[in-house]
Amino acid sequence: MSTGELYIGDMDGLGITLAINALKAIAFVCDILTFPFYLLLQRPWKTRALSRKIKAIIVAAETDDPKCDVSIDIDGKSYTNNNQGHQQLPPPPPPKVSKEAVPISKDTKSITYRSVAKAGDVHVEILRENVDTLAKVFNYVSKKYANKRCLGTREIKAEEDELQPNGRVFKKYDLGDYIWKTFAEVYVLATNFGKGLRELGNSPKKSIVIFAESREEWMIAAQGLFQQNIPVVTIYATLGDDAIAHGINETEVTTVITSFSLMPKFKNILHKTPNVSTVIYMEDQLKKLDHNGYKENVEIFKFSEVIQKGSTSKIENNPPRTDDIAIIMYTSGSTGVPKGVILLHCNLISTLKQFCDAVKIYHTDVLIGFLPLAHVFELLVESLCLLVGVPIGYSSALTMLDSSSKIKKGTKGDASVLQPTCMTSVPLILDRISKGIQEKVSKSSPIAKAVFKFAYDYKLRWIRRGYQTPLIDRLIFRKVRELVGGRVRLVVSGGAPLSPDTHEQIKVCLCVQVIQGYGLTETTSCAVVMDSDDMSVGRAGAPTTLCDVKLVNWDEGNYRISDKPYPRGEVVIGGDHVSPGYYKLPEKTKDDFFEADGKRWFKTGDICEMHEDGSMKIIDRKKDLVKLQAGEYVSLGKVETELKTCPIVDNICVYGDSSKHYCVALVVPNQSHLIELAAKVGITEKSFEELCSLPEMEKAVLKELEEHGRKCKLEKFEIPAAVKLVKEVWSPDMGLVTAAFKLKRKDIQERYQHEINRMYAS
Template sequence: MMYLGDMDGVGITMAIGALRALAFVFDVLTFPVYVILQRPWRARALGRRVKAVIIATETESDNTDVSIDIKGNDNTNNSTEPSASVKAKPITQDTKSITYRSTTQPGKVHIQLVQEKIDTMAKMFDYVSKAYPNKRCLGTREILAEEDEVQKNGRVFKKYNMGDYKWKTFSEVNMLATNFGKGIRELGNEPGQNVAIFAETRAEWMIAAHGIFKQSIPLVTIYATLGDEAIAHGLNETEVTTVITSFDLMPKFKKILAMVPKVKTLIYMEDQLKKLDESGYKQGIEIIKFSEVLKRGANSQVVDVPPRSEDPAIIMYTSGSTGVPKGVILLHKNLIATLKAFCDSTDIYQDDVMIGFLPLAHVFELLVESVCLLTGVAIGYSSPLTMIDTASKIKKGTKGDATVLHPTCMTSVPLILDRISKSIQEKVSKGGPMKKVLFKFAYDYKVSWLRRGYSTPLIDRVVFGPIRALLGGRMRLILCGGAPLSPETHEQMNACLCATIIQGYGLTESTSCATVQDFYDKIYGRVGATTTVCDIKLVNWEEGNYRVTDKPFPRGEIILGGDNISAGYYKLSSKTDEDFTDVDGRRWFRTGDIGEIHPDGVVKIIDRKKDLVKLQAGEYVSLGKVEAQLKTCPLVDNICVYGDSSKQFCVALVVPNQQQLKELAAKKGVGSLSFEELCQSPEMEKVVIAELMEHGKKSKLEKFELPAAVKLVTEVWSPDMGLVTAAFKLKRKDIQERYKHEINRMYAS
């Protein structure tokens, strides 16, 4: 992962030898202390324990239910024994499916929700506001001023001069949510009538959502980064008359309002410094400040209409990676089920602080933040523009949000962690020879001890402290979802950020809930075992040659079942019938993802039906798997692999890392060209192909899986371009359409 570059061989050998000798003496002197204090055998045993077991198998000839006897488990993770025993019919060669269930028992929060009969989001927030009335809940950083800052090249950028976080307590947030819900009713929105939120992640988003929940009004969520047509599609399909948005997004509606005739009211969350210019909007549209809705609600005599468990809470529009966004109907019981599961799967502490910045319109961020609310964890809001000290909107010499907030937990998507990983590698490669030697030695030393179950506090403080300080210095837990995280990035980020990164797997249709990686599981590349509220069924996919009888691990399409499964797609009954089924009172969803399940019950995602391409010679190529491996190459910032079934090879569109591409060009003697000129160079394309081939072989990809031609793309793919989703998943059809001429050229060559 780390490399030294060109250094004097004798100097390197001597430096490493001295470090090894010093480390050996240190280890001998401190090892007994570390053994006593850290007890690594316990962590190793917990990591190996069985986390899910087979409860049923289905064969070609019959449907056989298999009993499971769950033993007592207080969920404190003190036992190293499997917490379930199985009485199962052995898997035979004609088995069609296997069903797995978690061995974890419900935890304290889960049990409290059941005992208190909390089955809606409205009941949940009333409950926590009474449990933590004076504890800080939602925080927003104060913007003191926006100032001009002159750069070295003479250009002038607008930067924020920011103050401290301003906090609202749980009781204050609950009161504001109550007032907002009543204010929405005062504007004429009735229970059962959809209301949309189209805004960036911020405290007002969460306040508005809970206010709407309290009035039995379904909340329509739409990504702030979607294109105008996709936004209009969601608003028209759900027939909303009121849209809640933000000051920054209001100008978009000057165009969108012409496409959404039923929208009559725009509520906007105010900017801290600027006032809205209300000119230029469609005539007849009522524009209201967020604070005005709160005032109307505070003076309202409207009687609350609390929701029922089976009522729709959210119509959440997917980010549309495969076409037009679909509205997924999430019931209150779906959200509560996921809250129970996440609380059972993750250790949460009373003094935790979360930094919230991913889109709340994404089911993963919304549910993780809801877990924080349920457990009394404070949430401080941020954005990529202000998160760290060097962020683009932070005034030079002032602090980013993370440095001020000192969060202990956050959510992330793999793309963000990949970028941090490459940034670390880039900084190390630019350092002096001794700095490279020290960093590589410290990294290898730490990883070797982590794999044995030990922590390395001295190395963490001396070497990795500055990296950890980027996120405030207290980060202990990063929850990663939305796409597969490569094992290499996972291990490197665990080491360099001195935090535990937990990967999970879920979909909007399963309310973000399916599997969560165990805190003690150090086998990277897996997504954890099924949660306490959700069963996982593997079903044969004959076309892809995946079967539950495969050795060494059962493989097949993943089907999820439980109270977390959505009611279906909004106004898409045929698609709902295709993907969802009800069997014996349990709702199931066919994911399209292919998984294998290891003996300890942990899932590994190995393929996706829609990503599988059969080449002319008959080989199957998993485009997603190839992309995930090639994205770990330092040269690659993003990549989309394309396969034509009438051809014998794949091709790839590559967004290269500018610095890495220039360094590679200099190394290969291509010439002193600009980044744009390098991307146009046929000679550079050949060099990049060779690099990808070499990296792919190291990643154990087959020769036919590797792209035989590439096109270097100068533009960075972002959600507002419509080429990736808000969760940074590739929108293959849109990418292929945009670059169809380049794809044809690659195949022609």
């Protein structure tokens, strides 16, 4: 039952205490009676052992001094690098006998970790069948799973007006069931779409942009392009007009594939993209496109028209090679001009192999797809599902839940109808679910809140011991779980770090396994993934099967491999999944990528610590670039440069926590302007120091920064949501700025950590 149904009448504090004590007593008796059965059935000692197992070990080390010996202990045996700067150690032993590998030498400047896991069945099958491009992947699965459900879209019967209690009228959908296409049907549609593009004059290796929200036509279009060896240029649907135009113009595309809902936006962008001569749009189920107002000499085709052209075409497929470009994926661009990351077919296949080994997905699973396919994380997870024959039902934030804004009252959201078993997410969405649960509980009766808290604490205590709690799940958390359809067993989180509290609450309340990973567009979304047996929270996971993770000393930030209790350093990722570089940015590519030890490597700029079992925890970022919880990048230096031009600011340090969705700022205010601002809000006869301590002045300064930030055309997420007024002026003598008065971020953060915590808590 839900928290709202737990209400049994008004009770005073004593009554609630007695009731909860009685519940505890009943639970205690049940625990005694059922413990032997649960012990034998669930075997928690095995669960705990699997969680603690070694997941990666050190396989290489490098020193500054080539004369220095590096001694590393692996599985009880000592390996010494004698008078060489770099030592490649023996392959890791089997997982069952692996143990922690510790660099003994203080002179070590980098260490390389590698997974001890073995290639799984799907990985081996891909190798055996010589599946080395995305075109071959879909050719293979379309035969293997020909008659199985592949892609599904929910039918929209009508759009109706719904009167709200406040008198307003909202547009709501009258939705039907999911309509499915089989793997064989999708293959035919994709093949015909690719041939139709060729009929329109698009040639192999000449890029085409997909600028659309996630839907089945997106995947069909991409598969059709792969069949013809036409690179897919992906651009976020949420980018600004200039960023979208930049990606289109830089890749010199002449054809853009978009959707009906984005056509009005693209109508304005067309004037900034002189090369575009063809626009193909994915149709709406109800509405027709108004062709008026579009730029002359631009041909507009329906998605279905292109498929029809291809169905009668005599053009043969033009399959790509493994080293051909599959995707040019543009970043979000919130830090300036978006960069296009080049991804080859071999990069994508490498990640698919590693994801197969890291994430347990079964033929009986169903994925709900709603994150942007223009994001490498979602694209690779959906590609993994297709590879193992898992159907994908598409959704959106407008229709996903029963309470979503486009769902008509009394009807079901997509999750309730689809009943998925797997879903991808970003931390921001999981945080919203978590806060929604907390809000619902807080509005329930006192006894309901007390019972929920008891059940939560009870379950958390037992799952930490390695047990499951099926009775509590059914009685207390069933209604919570039904928010996302009632059958979800696996949530894969990526795009930003997931806070430990949210991770734990989602596991408990939704009764699901939550796996998070770490990767970048430059590494084709792959680097480390949590082990499916890992019971911990707050860690990104261990290196995947074909990935090497190197930790490199960052002396400037005081992070070193020799740090105790855990080695710390910058994360550098190596493997076949590492991109060849940035599109038309050779200097930037040279700065961030390099070749060594027969591998391609990418310098992430992220700082991590590596735990004894080979799992990684991200703890800092080398550059002043922060990715917020929703995946938006914030360039702290850029924001500070703009906000320093505000009269109220003498100096400012912006701080962003990757587990939050907003920034905060430490502000050294201009004394005279602060006093003037205080007078405007009615505060007089206060000293500068007193003004800096007043919450009213913090709010007033924050309002000034918000107005100034908008004038400077900063994005909403770039403008700090809270400020702390600092009384002292930062100087080199204080150690908070350099001699050139550049901010020393780490020192500032350490000095004002309490204030930063207070701002986020508020």
